[in-house]
Amino acid sequence: MGSEIDDEARRRLDDAMDERRLELELEWREVADRGGITYETLRAARRGKRNIPTRTRRAIEQALDWESGSVLDVLAGRRATPLGRARTPAADEILEARERILAASPQELVRMRSVVEEVLSKDEADEFMTRAIAMRERAGAGEDTASDAS
Incomplete structure (x- = not known):
């Protein structure tokens, strides 16, 4: 600093x-x-x-x-963490990720899945894709999807 x-x-x-x-x-x-x-x-x-x-x-x-x-x-632009609370991603980062998933084309979702697989694992990449598709389907039906973004 x-x-x-x-x-x-x-x-x-x-x-x-x-x-x-x-x-x-x-x-x-x-x-x-x-x-x-x-x-x-x-x-x-x-x-x-x-x-x-x-x-x-x-x-x-x-x-x-x-x-x-x-x-x-x-x-640095993040939130302070009160004692006893686990650190979690900032809410705006979660919402941004959710919006990116909802706005992504099918090809972009496949690229996102590839990145997840490179960083984590094939199983976690498959889980990402399953959740992303379910989130998009629920969003199309007007359901609340905020909990899926984490």
Whole structure:
């Protein structure tokens, strides 16, 4: 990570931290206390331009009950993971994959299946194709298919 964080990434982090703080019903000073950092350090992490030191990132994650690495995840455009929750693909990535499957021509589906087979196995590629076809059939019938995208 470079020495500065771009404005959009910093805004994402500030928004995610604020959302989590409100979920936990904490004031900013309580967040700083829970993390063992000063209020000024916390404010600099939320609003500053400089890179956030590892110790500060860990303190924020501890204070907000986030899994290790969540601050970097948010800065990279992913979601923070609250403690105790398994990491899952971002919802927008799942929806994007679903839309690509639904919009694909039969030839594109065959190419997707080939990629799955290269990366995983023939059996998993066959399973992908079976699920993709079923998802497309249900979508054509107007059924909910969101659970098949994962």
